[in-house]
Amino acid sequence: MNNKLKEMSEKSTKFTSSLGIKYPSHRDEPLKTGLRWLKGKRADDGAEGLWRIHDKLYDLNEFIQKHPGGAEWIELTQGTDITEAFETHHLTSIPEKLLQNLFIRPAKTPRNSPFTFKEGGFYKTMKRNIAKKLADVPKAPAERSKKIADFLLTTYIVLALMAAIWRSFTCGMLSGIFLSLTAIAAHNFFHQKDNFRMYYFNFTLLEYKEWRISHALSHHLHTNTINDLEISSLEPFIEYLPGQKKILEQLVKIVISPIVYCFIFFGSFVRSVVQILAKEKAFDAVVLLPFSVLALMVVFSGGDIVFSSVMFFWVQLSGSLHFGAVGVNAAHHHPDIFHDGDTPRPKHELDWGIHQLDAVMDRKDITGSHFLVLTNFGDHALHHMFPTIDHGLLEYLYPTFLKTCSEFGIEWRLSSQIELVKGQIKQIAKIKPNEEPPRPLKPIKFL
Incomplete structure (x- = not known):
């Protein structure tokens, strides 16, 4: 009886999703990782060990090595509902045709996600319009994104070596900032098919593979909901x-949040080591990539291991602070932005694309600059809806994006960086959920 009362008490203290999403299995475990998030999805999604898309189950085992985006995406998601990933990562109808030969049976349970992708609905229409527009978009900006990422990585390494040689903490801090900029730019590439620039992300103590789960598969697809791992992984230190x-x-x-930012990189590395030691995941040599720079620092400093290690710590700490400050203030946290717990839209308006615009604000002082967009999580609404499109191409999609929004009476909100910083602080302090649903659908004014 006591155990039953305890279980009931624990359940009563859990957050109740205003969107009707089941409380995620394994969400409250102390070690919050992408693999545990996927484990919870396998328990909750009704995919029966297969791959679920909408209300159908598919066996993709024979397709894993043929997947154009790389085998990893398919391997990671076995046993889960991949509806959102399938819809947003594929812009043409070719994947849907390929699925016909991989169908096994209908799913036995309703989807745990409340969001829809109806033909003729907002997102499906937007995707069709964007796919047509992409045929006329120049390819040069995507190549420019690669050059920018290469420049950022090179600058990070050069500054780290200068910091070690000159024993300069100022150079070390600048190196950390360029390390953060490198990671943010590399985020553009780990969303895409496998490529070597996605490994730039691992020059921090973070891991691109972990972030393909926590960011690409969790945050992007279940933004600001109880299923968003980027929200739960910060709890209880920061609650949104x-x-x-x-x-x-x-x-x-609010006061301690900058301290939390400082240890995002280190916390991720410790978590990874714990997982490896506990045999929750296999050791991958790529986790040692950041220490290649430390080795160079030791060599260029004349073999001073102690000082080089101190400087490496300082570089990573500076980078982590910058990365955290940019990331949490980029687009999603403001009292006027929808968070699970707030009163949602009526069910017939829960189109996935509409939810993305409810859960984001873009920054007018970032949009328009290729460099700032790539290094500050810019053009956020478009990037969320079409994550595999290179950041350099997004600016060409705005006329199509805004026209489709206008046709459906949906508002695209612009704010400033400083307003989002203030809003992020207010969101942490906010106790009561919004009682009114997101703004009603209405025509927007073109810029």
Whole structure:
């Protein structure tokens, strides 16, 4: 009886999704990782060990090595509902035709996700329009993205070596900032098919493979919901979802949030080591990539291992602070942005694309610059809806994007960087959920 009462008490304290999403299995485990998030999805999605797309189950085993985007995407998602990933990662009808030969049977349970992809709906129409527009978009900006990423990585390494040689913490701090910019730019590439620039992300103590789960498969597809791992992984240090929060505790968390940012890189590495030691995942030599720069620092400093190690720590800490500050203030956290717990739209308006615009604000002081977009998580709404399209191409899609939004009466919101910083702080402090649903559909004014 006592155990049953305890279980009931624990369940009563859990967050209740206003979107009707089942409380994710394994969400409250102390070690919050992408692999555990996927484990929870396998328990909750009704995919029966196969791959679920909408209300059908498919066996993709024979297709894994043939997948144009790389085998990893398919291997990671076995046993889960990949509807959102399938819809947003493929812009043509070819994948749908390929699926016909891989169908096994209908799913036995309803989807756990509340979002829809109806023919003639907002997202499906937007995707069709964007796919047509892409045929006329120049390819040069995508090549420019590669050159920018290469420049950022090179600058990071040069500054790290200068910091070691000159024993300069200023150079070390600048190196850390360029390391962060490199990682943010590399995020553009790990969304795409396998390529060597996705490994640039691993020059931090983060891992691109972990972020393909936590960011590409979780955050992008389940933005600001209880299924968003980028929200749950910061808890209890930083809490964004409204409800069951105490104002004094939240004010303390606002004060300590910069300290949390400083240890994002280190925390990720420690978590990875714990997983490897616990045999939750296999050792991959790529986790040692960041230490290649440390080795160079030791060599160029004349063999000073102690100082080089201290400087390497300083570089990673500086980079982590910059990365965290940019990331959490990029687009998603503001009292006027929808977070699970707020009153949602009516069910007939829960188109996945509409939800993305409800859960984002773009920055007018970032949009328009290829460099700033690539290094500051810019053009966020378009990037969320079409994550595999290179950031350099997004600016060419705005006329089509805005026209489709206007046709459906959907608003695209622009704010400033400083307003989103203020809004992010207010969202942490916010206790009560929004009682009104997101703004009603209405025509927007073109810029």
